[in-house]
Amino acid sequence: MVNSSQRFFYSPLMKKKDCKRCKKSFTKMYRVRYIESVKNWVFMCESCLLEVKQDNKFYKYGGTWKG
Numbered sequence: 001m002v003n004s005s006q007r008f009f010y011s012p013l014m015k016k017k018d019c020k021r022c023k024k025s026f027t028k029m030y031r032v033r034y035i036e037s038v039k040n041w042v043f044m045c046e047s048c049l050l051e052v053k054q055d056n057k058f059y060k061y062g063g064t065w066k067g
């Protein structure tokens with residue numbers, strides 16, 4: 001017999017942000033600056049971050065965001 005009062009509680013859906021570079025959504029993002037002319041921080045996924053930080057003197061890490 002199925003107990004109709006039984007409920008499954010799913011953990012709330014994690015928020016996602018779109019990666020500035022690859023436009024995919026992630027639940028974990030890195031706040032970075034990587035272009036001299038860009039005054040604002042942008043959110044980027046880990047793989048993009050690893051690419052842009054290479055030999056980038058403008059690269060700055062501003063923290064990690066979790067959805």
Ligand SMILES: [Zn+2]
Binds near residue numbers: 020021044045048049
């Ligand atoms: Zn990305």
